[in-house]
Amino acid sequence: GQNIDQPTEMTATEGAIVQINCTYQTSGFNGLFWYQQHAGEAPTFLSYNVLDGLEEKGRFSSFLSRSKGYSYLLLKELQMKDSASYLCAVDLNQAGTALIFGKGTTLSVSS
Amino acid sequence: GAGVSQSPRYKVAKRGQDVALRCDPISGHVSLFWYQQALGQGPEFLTYFQNEAQLDKSGLPSDRFFAERPEGSVSTLKIQRTQQEDSAVYLCASSLNSKLNTEAFFGQGTRLTVV
Numbered sequence: 001g002q003n004i005d006q007p008t009e010m011t012a013t014e015g016a017i018v019q020i021n022c023t024y025q026t027s028g029f030n031g032l033f034w035y036q037q038h039a040g041e042a043p044t045f046l047s048y049n050v051l052d053g054l055e056e057k058g059r060f061s062s063f064l065s066r067s068k069g070y071s072y073l074l075l076k077e078l079q080m081k082d083s084a085s086y087l088c089a090v091d092l093n094q095a096g097t098a099l100i101f102g103k104g105t106t107l108s109v110s111s
Numbered sequence: 112g113a114g115v116s117q118s119p120r121y122k123v124a125k126r127g128q129d130v131a132l133r134c135d136p137i138s139g140h141v142s143l144f145w146y147q148q149a150l151g152q153g154p155e156f157l158t159y160f161q162n163e164a165q166l167d168k169s170g171l172p173s174d175r176f177f178a179e180r181p182e183g184s185v186s187t188l189k190i191q192r193t194q195q196e197d198s199a200v201y202l203c204a205s206s207l208n209s210k211l212n213t214e215a216f217f218g219q220g221t222r223l224t225v226v
Contacts, residue, residue, distance in 0.1 A: 004153075033214070035217075040219075041219060042115075042202065042217035042218055042219045042220060043154070043202070043217045044217070045214040045215070045216070048214065087153050087154070089153075099144075099154075099156070099215070100156065101146075101153035101154045101155070102153050103151075103152050103153045104151075104152070104153045
């Protein structure tokens with residue numbers, strides 16, 4: 001079976017840095033996505049990692065270690081609007097079939 | 112349209128009723144995916160289309176669930192004889208080509224409540 005684990009909830013304060021971890025054990029791997037989902041809204045794409053290492057995009061960075069089955073999403077200079085669910089998802093293969101999602105991490109940012 | 116459009120946004124169905132959920136993907140997008148998202152959970156894969164071909168329906172939970180995309184554009188997810196456990200948000204996503212390393216764009220979903 002496919003297994004993707006993320007913490008259920010995290011809290012942080014404005015201006016802080018938070019790291020959301022994701023570990024995966026899947027039958028195939030062709031890359032890992034991070035999506036942001038505000039309550040009642042569609043998931044929106046944040047990042048895609050296929051090679052080991054850190055990908056930086058503004059306040060958000062994503063890291064991947066394929067050998068360890070591990071990724072994290074790093075959010076810097078947190079803002080209240082960053083309060084959302086963050087979904088880790090694995091692309092199982094190259095044939096274009098679906099992403100397998102984790103259950104998501106609900107991040108609450110307070111002032 | 113500019114994004115993936117789903118209708119209706121909200122649907123309340125009586126147990127046993129049939130429902131049809133519509134997805135209009137981004138124009139020209141080859142791949143289309145349906146996901147089911149229960150409250151507080153991540154999306155779970157239901158089925159995948161490449162153009163009009165349904166290449167993977169392994170996630171459909173029962174034979175009450177049926178999806179089609181007859182002309183390779185708009186897709187419909189049909190649920191027959193709805194049950195309370197079908198209550199969830201149904202998300203549709205499309206991507207430009209058959210390789211998933213192009214990002215998938217999600218619609219806002221249809222929230223189905225079965226009473």
